[in-house]
Amino acid sequence: MASFLKMFEPPRRLFVPAQTQETDERDTKTKPAVRVLSDCVVVAVLLALFGALAYLLPAIDAPIGPAGIPSTVSTDLRDLPYYALRSVLRMAIALLCSLVFTFVYGLAAARSRRLGKVLIPVLDVLQSVPILGFLSATVTIWLALFPGSMLGVEAASVFAIFTSQAWNMTFSFYRSLTSEPTELVEAAKNLHLSAWQRFWKLDVPNSMIPLLWNCMMSVGGGWFFLTASEMISVGNHTYALPGIGSFVEQAGSEGDMGKIGWAIAVMIAVVLLIDVCVWKPLTAWAEKFRITQSESETVKKSAVLTLIRHSHLNDVLFALIRPVGDVIAQTWHALKNAFSRTSGSRRPAVGVRTASTVDGEVRPAGRAVHGDGSDDANGAHDLEEGVDRRRKSRARRRMAGDIAFFGVLGIAFVWGVVQLLLSIGRTTGFSELWRAFGLGFITFARVAVLIVVCSLIWVPLGVIIGMNSKISSVVQPLVQVLASFPANFVFPFVLMWFAAWHVSLDFGSMLLMALGTQWYILFNVIAGASSIPDDLVEMTKSLHMSVWMRWKTLILPAVFGSWVTGGITAAGGAWNASIVSEIVRYNGKTLTAKGLGCYIAEATAKGESMKVLIGVVVMAVFVVALDRAVWQPLQRLADRRFVVA
C-alpha cells in the first residue's frame, strides 16, 4: 500500500500556555489511596492483556483441518468479539514488525551514503505498490514456510498488514535521522556515545513524535486493508482467517446488513478504545521528546497516562529494564575494548580520565589507528605524510567502492528491466502493458476527480471548522478517529444505495475511494486553518475586506500547504484503495469497474502472476510519476511562497 500516508506531520495546534505534563511524572504528592487504586487498575489491565494473549495464541497455529484452509468464516454474531481480538492482535504484531523494519531500514538508509542512494527510491516504489501485489508474490512462500498449520495464512495476513503500515513510518524515521540537530549529533560524537547509546539517547527520542503520528496513520491504513488481508484471494483460492475484516467481507457478500451494522459498532468501539488506551497516552507522553528551547506551550492530557503515572508501573518497569540495559552496555563495552585491543593500536597515554576506566576506553568508538610507526617521533613531517597517504588511498578506495557498488546495481537494474520486458513479451505480449496503461489512465481520472471534488467540499468546511476554535476542538479529534475507521466497512450500505439508484460502479467507485481518503484533506485543512495567526484575521476585518477577498488574500494561501499535504496523502491512498473499490462483492454478486485496481485484483484472484506484475509496475509508475510531476512541485511552491510564519 501506500503513499496512503506519505509522511504525515502532526497537525500543529496552538493551545493556551499552561503547566506541562512533565510535572505529573515527578508528582510524589499524590495520595497513597490513589496510587494503590491506580496500581490495582493497572495490574488488572495487565492481567487481562496476558489472559487474552494466552487465550488467542493457541488458536493461531492451529493445524489445518482435513477440509484444507477454510475459505469462509462464520458470521455468527457471538464470534464477533473474538474476531475483533484476533484482528487487533494481528495489527499489533504487524505494527511491531513495521517498527523493527523502520529502525533497520531507516538507519541503513541514513547512515550509509551508498545504501541511502538506493534504499530511499526503493522505498518510494514500495510505497506505491498495492497490497495485493505483495500478497500474490509471497502468499505461497508463507504457506510453504508453515506447512499444515494456520500459522502460514496468519503470517501472510500479518505480512499484508505490514505492507500497508511500514513505508510511511520508515520515511518518517529516515527524515528524522537526517534532520537531527547538528549540535546534538556533535555532542553525541564528542561524548563518544556508542552506536547503541546514540540510538537510544538521540535517534529514537528525536524521531519519537513524528514516528508516533505515523504509527497512528499506519494503523488507520492497516484497518482499511483488513478485509483484503484477512480474506486473501490469490490464485483461485480464498484463504479466510477469523477476524473482523473477514467477517465484514463474508457478511457483505451474503448481503446481511444487520451483521455488518454490528461489525461497524464493534469496529468503532475498537478504534475508540485504541485511541484512548494507546494513542492518547503515547502522544501525551511523547511531548517530552519535542525539541524546544522553552517550556512547551502545548498540553496534551490523557487520563490513562495519568493513571499509569500514578501507579508504580514506572518503577517496576525501570527495575526490570535497567539491569538489562546495564548488561547490554557492559557487553558492548567489553566488545569494543576487545576490538580496539586486537586492532593493536597505540592509545594516547592520557585521555579523558575516568576513575574506573581501563585506558582503552578513552578511544573513540570502534576505529583505531593502524600502526604504521607514525608514533616513533620521526617528526611531524613523516606523520603528516602518512596521514596524507592514508587519506588519499581512502579517497581512492571510496571512489572505487562507489563505482563497483553503483555499477553492479546499475547492471542489475538494467538486467531486471530487460528481463521484465522480455517475459512480458514472451507471455502476455506488450499489448497487455498498453492495456494496463490505458486502465491506469481511467483510474487516474477517478483519482483526479476525487481529489478535486473532495477539495471543493472539504476545504471550505475545513476552514470554517478550523477558524472556529470551539468547533474545531470538538471536530478535530472526531475526524482523526473517522480517518482511522476502515471506510470499506460501510461499503455494503453504499452499494445497496448504488443498486437502488442504478449507479454504475464505474462512477460509484470514486465515492468508495473517497470514503477512505477524504479525511486527510479535511483534517489537514482544519489544522492549517486553525494556525492562521489572529492578527492577520483581524487585519482582514479592519480593512473591511469582502468575503471573497478575504479568502483570496488570506485563507486560501494560508491553508495551501496543509491542503497539499492532505492531497498527497489522499491521492496516494486513493490509488491503493482502487484495488478494493473497483471490484466489490455484494449480495452474492461481484461488481466491477474498469480500471487498474480492478485489473490487479482480478489478476490476483485468478493467479495470473504476469498480469499482476504488469499491473503493479504500471501503478507504481503512475504513482511515482504523479508524485514527482505534480505533488512535489506543489509542495515546493507551498514551502516557498505560502508559509505563514
Place this chain on the structure above:
Amino acid sequence: MADTLTRDLNDTGRKAAEKGTGDAIIEANHVSRSFISDKGNHLTVLDDISLDLHEREVVAILGRSGAGKSTLLRVLAGLVEPTSGTVAYRGVPLTGANPGVALVFQTFALMPWLDVQANVELGLEARGVPRDERRRRALKAIDAIGLDGFESAYPKELSGGMKQRVGIARALVLEPDALFMDEPFSALDVLTAENLRQEVLGLWKGGDSGIKSILIVTHNIEEAVQMADRVVVLGSHPGRIIAEEQVNLPRPRNKHSEEFENEVDRLYTVLTGQSDSGGEGGTGGDNTQGAASAAQPDGSQAAVAGHGASVAAGGSTPSSQARQVADEAASQGSDLVGGVNGQSDRDGEKGGEDARDGGGHEDLVQLPDVSPGGLKGLIDVICEYREGADLSDLASDLSFEVDDLLPLIDAGSMLGVLEVHDGHATATQQGLQWHKAGILESKTLFAQLAMDHASLVRSIDQALRRSPEGSLRGELFIDLLRGRLPDVEAQRQFSIAVNWGRYGELFDYDADDDVLTLDTGEDEQSD
C-alpha cells in the same frame, strides 16, 4: 604557567620540533579544510593552520563570522576531518572524535528528553562508568557549577544561563585534558554571560576541576582578552591565522584598566585590518597576513569576468540574452566577479586585502551583510562624536559584538562614508553629507555611493541598462556569483545587492518571477 608564557609560540615552523616535549595536548599541523561548491570549485574554509594547545593555558580563537572559527574548533575536536594536514592528540593522530576533548556548545546541545542529571552522566555512561559512580561524579560536577537542586529538571524548564551550566557540567564531569568552548556565552544575555564567564574562570583558577587547558572560540574581543593567555586571530576568506597575541595581564583582569583597553583596541585594529603596522601584536611569523604584494591588475579582472561569463553560458540558463549580457560584462572588464574572486584564489584574496589596506575600496571582496538603513544609523551615531569614535567604545555603546559592528564598519569604509585608523572610526566628508541629508536625498546619495564603490550593485545596474527591455533574470547574476562562491554565499551577496539597489532606487526585483528591473523613476525620484 610562566613556562608556557615564555615560550615562543609564534614560530609555527618550530611546532614539529616541540612535539614530544609532553606538554602540547593538541597539535594541528598545516590543517586545511575545503569543500566543493555546487559548481565544482574548491572553496577553502581553513587554510594552512598550525596551532598547538598546551597544558595550563587558555587560548581564544577570535575572528569575525565566516572566518571558520567553529570549523577550526571542530577540526581540533575531531568532529570534522581536515582536507589536508594533521591533528594529533598527545602525539597520536586523530581518526575520530578527539578523546581528550569535552565540548561546550553555543546552543548548549542538551538532550531535551533527558533531565539535568542524565545529561551530565551521558559522557560517563558512554565510557562505561558504573551507575553509582556515575551518579556520584555527576552530582559533584553539578555542585561545582552551581546547579544544585536542578538535578531532575528538564532542559526546557531552565533559563539559558542554567542550560549552559548543564553544558559545562557535562564537560567538567569528564575531567578533559582540553575544554573546548564554542562561543559559549553568546546566546546568553550580557549579565548572565558575565556571571558565567567569571565562574568558569574561577573554576579554572581553582585548578581542582581536572581541566588541563581551555580553548574558547569567540567573536567578542573583550571576552577573549578577559579569558585568554593567548589570542589567535583568524582572518576570513579563507580562514587563516593573521595574528597571535599574548595576553600577559595579571588575573583577575580589570576590564577598565588601561592595559586591558589597549589590548582590546589592538585586537580591533587587527580585526579591521586597517593598521599600517600589520600584526603589531608582535607575532610576525609566517602566518600573519601576507606582505603587501601587487594588487590585482585590471587585466586579471577582465579575465575572471570572462571566466564567469563562460560559466553562465554553460550554466542552467543559457538563454541568448544571458549570454549576451554576460559577454558584454566580460568585454567591458566589469568587475562583477572580479570583485569576489578572492574567495577561491588566495593570491587574489591577498591582493584584495592589500588594496583595502591601501585605502582603495574598489576590489573589496564581498558586500558586507548590512542594511543601508543600519549603516545610516551608524553614521548618525559616529557623527555625534566630535572626534570620531573608538570601535570598542562604539561597540559597548551600542551593545554590539564584533559580528554586529564589523560588517557595518566594512560597509562604511567600502562606501567611503567613514574611515578607520587603529581602531578609531571617523566620518568622512561624504559621511557627514549623508548624515545631514533628508530621506529622499539620502537615498540618492546612497545610490551614488553604491554605484561608485559596490561593484556588484554597479554591475547589475549596468547590465540592466544595457539589456533591451531593462530587465534581466536574477538567476543570471546568482549563477555568475556561484562560479566563485558557495551557493549560500552567492544567494546572500545577490540579496544584499538587491537590497542596496532597492534602497537606492536603482533597480527593483520581483522575487516571484525572479526578474530584476531598472527603477525608471516613474514613481517620483528626487533629483
